[in-house]
Amino acid sequence: MKISLSTKLFQIMIALVAVAVILFAGAGIFQVYRFAGIMGETNREQNAVIMDTMSESMEEVAADSYRKYVVAEAKLLDGEFWTMRHDLEVLARQVQEILEHPARYTPVDVPRPSLENAGKLTVQLIYSDRADQTDRELNEQIGRVGTLGSTILEIVGGSDTLLDCMVSLPGGATVIVDRTPEAKIGPNGEYLPLNAWRRPWYAGAATHGEPYFSPVNRDNYHNTYEVMAGVPVYVNGELAAVCGSSIQMNSLEGIVSDAQLGENSHTCLINETGGIIYSSWTDGELGMPDGGLKSLRESSNAELVALVNEALTGKTGFSRLLLNGEETYIAYAPLPTVGWAQLLTVSREELNQTALLLTRQTDEVMQESMEALRLNQIDTNIRTVLAALLLLALAAFASKLFANRLVRPIKRMTQQVSEMQGDDVTFHVDDILRTGDEIEVLACSIEEMDAKLHRYIRENSAMTAEKERISTELSLATRIQSDMMPSVFPKFTGAEEFSIDALMHPAKEVGGDFYDFFRIDDDHLALVTADVSGKGVGAALFMMISKTLLKNEAMHGKAPVEVLREVNAQLSESNKEGMFVTVWLGILDLSTLKLSYADAGHEKLLLCHEGKWRYIEKPRRSAALAMLPPDMLELMPTPPFAEGELQLSPGDALLQYTDGVTEATNAQSELFGEERLLDTLNRAPSNEPTELLPYLRGEIDAFVQDAEQFDDITMLGVRLKKQSEHTGNETGEETQK
Amino acid sequence: MNVKLIKKGNVGEVLLDGRIDAKVTPELEQYFQKIAEQFDKVVLDFDGVPYISSAGLRALRNLYVTMSRKGGSFSVRNVRKDVMDVFNVTGFGMLLNLGM
Numbered sequence: 001m002k003i004s005l006s007t008k009l010f011q012i013m014i015a016l017v018a019v020a021v022i023l024f025a026g027a028g029i030f031q032v033y034r035f036a037g038i039m040g041e042t043n044r045e046q047n048a049v050i051m052d053t054m055s056e057s058m059e060e061v062a063a064d065s066y067r068k069y070v071v072a073e074a075k076l077l078d079g080e081f082w083t084m085r086h087d088l089e090v091l092a093r094q095v096q097e098i099l100e101h102p103a104r105y106t107p108v109d110v111p112r113p114s115l116e117n118a119g120k121l122t123v124q125l126i127y128s129d130r131a132d133q134t135d136r137e138l139n140e141q142i143g144r145v146g147t148l149g150s151t152i153l154e155i156v157g158g159s160d161t162l163l164d165c166m167v168s169l170p171g172g173a174t175v176i177v178d179r180t181p182e183a184k185i186g187p188n189g190e191y192l193p194l195n196a197w198r199r200p201w202y203a204g205a206a207t208h209g210e211p212y213f214s215p216v217n218r219d220n221y222h223n224t225y226e227v228m229a230g231v232p233v234y235v236n237g238e239l240a241a242v243c244g245s246s247i248q249m250n251s252l253e254g255i256v257s258d259a260q261l262g263e264n265s266h267t268c269l270i271n272e273t274g275g276i277i278y279s280s281w282t283d284g285e286l287g288m289p290d291g292g293l294k295s296l297r298e299s300s301n302a303e304l305v306a307l308v309n310e311a312l313t314g315k316t317g318f319s320r321l322l323l324n325g326e327e328t329y330i331a332y333a334p335l336p337t338v339g340w341a342q343l344l345t346v347s348r349e350e351l352n353q354t355a356l357l358l359t360r361q362t363d364e365v366m367q368e369s370m371e372a373l374r375l376n377q378i379d380t381n382i383r384t385v386l387a388a389l390l391l392l393a394l395a396a397f398a399s400k401l402f403a404n405r406l407v408r409p410i411k412r413m414t415q416q417v418s419e420m421q422g423d424d425v426t427f428h429v430d431d432i433l434r435t436g437d438e439i440e441v442l443a444c445s446i447e448e449m450d451a452k453l454h455r456y457i458r459e460n461s462a463m464t465a466e467k468e469r470i471s472t473e474l475s476l477a478t479r480i481q482s483d484m485m486p487s488v489f490p491k492f493t494g495a496e497e498f499s500i501d502a503l504m505h506p507a508k509e510v511g512g513d514f515y516d517f518f519r520i521d522d523d524h525l526a527l528v529t530a531d532v533s534g535k536g537v538g539a540a541l542f543m544m545i546s547k548t549l550l551k552n553e554a555m556h557g558k559a560p561v562e563v564l565r566e567v568n569a570q571l572s573e574s575n576k577e578g579m580f581v582t583v584w585l586g587i588l589d590l591s592t593l594k595l596s597y598a599d600a601g602h603e604k605l606l607l608c609h610e611g612k613w614r615y616i617e618k619p620r621r622s623a624a625l626a627m628l629p630p631d632m633l634e635l636m637p638t639p640p641f642a643e644g645e646l647q648l649s650p651g652d653a654l655l656q657y658t659d660g661v662t663e664a665t666n667a668q669s670e671l672f673g674e675e676r677l678l679d680t681l682n683r684a685p686s687n688e689p690t691e692l693l694p695y696l697r698g699e700i701d702a703f704v705q706d707a708e709q710f711d712d713i714t715m716l717g718v719r720l721k722k723q724s725e726h727t728g729n730e731t732g733e734e735t736q737k
Numbered sequence: 738m739n740v741k742l743i744k745k746g747n748v749g750e751v752l753l754d755g756r757i758d759a760k761v762t763p764e765l766e767q768y769f770q771k772i773a774e775q776f777d778k779v780v781l782d783f784d785g786v787p788y789i790s791s792a793g794l795r796a797l798r799n800l801y802v803t804m805s806r807k808g809g810s811f812s813v814r815n816v817r818k819d820v821m822d823v824f825n826v827t828g829f830g831m832l833l834n835l836g837m
Binding site: 507512531532533534535578579580582600601602603604621622623624627628629632640659663665669671673710711 | 756758759760762787788790791792794795798799802805806819823825826827828829830831832
């Protein structure tokens with residue numbers, strides 16, 4: 001299958017562009033992925049840095065703020081206790097004043113609890129079960145304390161946290177203000193006693209002789225947990241009364257639990273012994289006990305014990321420890337009024353929450369940008385691929401166009417060349433072929449070649465015509481040449497006293513050999529064989545000149561050697577070609593049968609006498625006619641031509657020939673040679689020229705076989721008839737052509 | 738037909754090899770002209786020449802004439818018998834003083 005040039009070009013260009021585009025696209029995509037990788041890596045590193053930095057700084061910030069926070073919270077809580085104690089202390093001083101100076105105060109009636117006042121904040125009088133309700137002094141005391149009823153009402157009513165407030169007399173009576181008078185009345189309407197001295201707040205205050213806060217206790221009337229405080233009143237060194245009040249834990253819890261920060265943050269209130277008063281922990285090491293105090297000092301967690309001890313010395317602080325097996329920060333602050341402490345726990349996780357949040361946010365941002373990048377990356381890749389495809393398409397288009405453009409002139413050339421059928425259609429370099437590159441050069445070459453071809457064709461036609469003409473002329477020349485040589489032998493021989501035959505076979509159309517025979521007069525017969533050097537037309541012309549001159553001179557009746565000398569002089573005069581001719585000229589006197597001959601460099605004569613052929617050796621050396629130019633004639637030996645005479649007898653035969661006979665060569669480069677010639681002649685069935693010459697010619701052909709004939713072959717044979725052969729009827733004139 | 742030229746100063750020896758027939762003569766004639774211009778003395782060695790045609794003789798004749806005209810000399814050597822016969826027959830041998 002042939003692939004067109006344009007297809008090849010197209011393939012090469014598209015391959016190049018494809019490789020380039022794929023490389024670029026690949027590099028682009030690789031860059032994008034590498035960038036994405038760097039981005040991801042950067043993000044992870046950044047997150048790690050943020051996490052580290054955040055957790056460090058957050059710990060510091062948290063430590064500071066948590067501590068401040070717990071201090072504030074503790075102060076707030078402590079404020080409640082302080083207010084309670086303060087209120088009680090103020091009340092206690094007033095009770096002391098009343099008890100020290102009873103005269104100044106007129107007793108008032110203090111009402112007993114009544115169901116009518118259920119749920120109302122009222123002043124009530126409650127006796128203990130050991131009190132003598134009829135004791136006047138006791139009742140007067142009660143009446144005087146009762147003057148403080150409005151004050152006590154204000155204390156309770158003005159507080160959000162206080163459940164009640166009371167003044168208990170050692171005599172077994174208590175003036176109390178609260179919202180539950182109904183709780184002090186039994187099912188049968190009887191008044192329930194209140195044995196205040198048994199209560200921790202009373203006992204504690206009486207025992208310690210100073211304001212006392214009881215641990216969390218179950219309240220008598222409200223069925224809630226509460227913290228009670230008691231402040232003793234001494235008159236003359238004797239316990240005269242105890243002022244008490246209670247704060248409901250619910251209220252405290254409200255305050256304390258407000259301090260809680262977040263889900264993983266807990267608050268815990270411990271008393272002076274480390275007991276948990278309140279905890280937002282429901283279980284675990286700081287879990288709210290189900291009844292009874294649990295002292296943290298007894299905890300198995302040494303770190304926790306240490307922290308509790310530290311907290312109960314009244315210090316504020318922030319520590320990290322393992323709580324419930326979890327890393328937990330604990331901030332603590334004292335409640336100086338009650339000698340308690342407030343703990344605020346926050347899990348490390350919680351603390352890190354912010355950092356986590358931040359990193360999560362940066363992470364999100366990063367993720368978003370990564371996602372954006374990824375999308376962008378996909379987008380970029382798609383665009384890269386699209387761009388690559390577009391480029392390829394463009395390149396394909398351009399390549400096709402370019403290839404077509406490049407190939408168009410070649411196609412054009414092919415078309416033009418294929419159209420060049422006739423002689424008149426010539427190749428023409430038109431605009432399409434004027435590409436300015438090698439193609440134009442090629443086109444120009446083709447044009448030139450075409451022009452040459454046309455010229456050649458014309459010349460060739462002319463030459464063929466010329467050749468044809470020359471050939472015709474040559475064949476004409478051959479005919480003329482052969483016609484020039486006498487050939488009408490039968491007529492010439494028929495009535496003669498001799499018979500004669502000759503042949504000349506030129507190697508080319510025209511030869512350089514010739515023979516001739518003619519009568520000079522009735523008694524003299526001239527015989528000529530000659531060989532012009534070279535062959536062809538030049539030789540033929542030279543031969544004709546020579547032949548004409550020889551005959552001309554011979555007809556003057558000169559001796560053979562004179563004829564040669566004369567002809568030599570004439571031929572030498574204008575012989576620019578440097579031709580020469582060997583000549584054997586014999587003149588036979590028919591009456592005496594004497595042969596006079598002259599030799600100018602020609603072959604030896606053959607004589608057949610009494611049936612035996614032999615060579616007649618040359619009388620002396622001789623040179624061919626026109627061998628030297630006239631000015632160099634003196635170089636020639638003198639005389640230059642040989643002459644001789646031979647007396648013949650009837651029945652004798654002569655053979656003259658040219659070197660074409662002896663130098664006839666076979667395929668083995670063997671020459672026919674003089675000896676072979678002699679042998680052949682002696683084997684010949686007849687010496688009658690008309691038979692001898694064809695026989696000889698046949699023998700030569702048999703010897704030469706297929707080898708090319710190099711030289712003209714010329715033979716001239718004469719046989720003198722015997723007397724018996726004479727007809728005696730001479731027809732007279734010779735016929736000559 | 739092969740020729741080999743041996744230069745010996747102003748003497749040019751030409752070793753001829755092959756038949757000198759009408760076919761090779763034109764070329765040989767040109768070669769001889771060149772040789773004749775180049776050297777004062779030309780020696781042709783005919784050791785390798787089995788045959789010479791009359792056309793070949795003409796080339797020799799022209800070389801001889803050229804050399805003689807310029808006052809130089811021309812000789813042949815190692816001529817085989819067949820060729821020598823031709824030389825002698827045509828009279829060329831006389832020119833070259835080869836003797837019969």
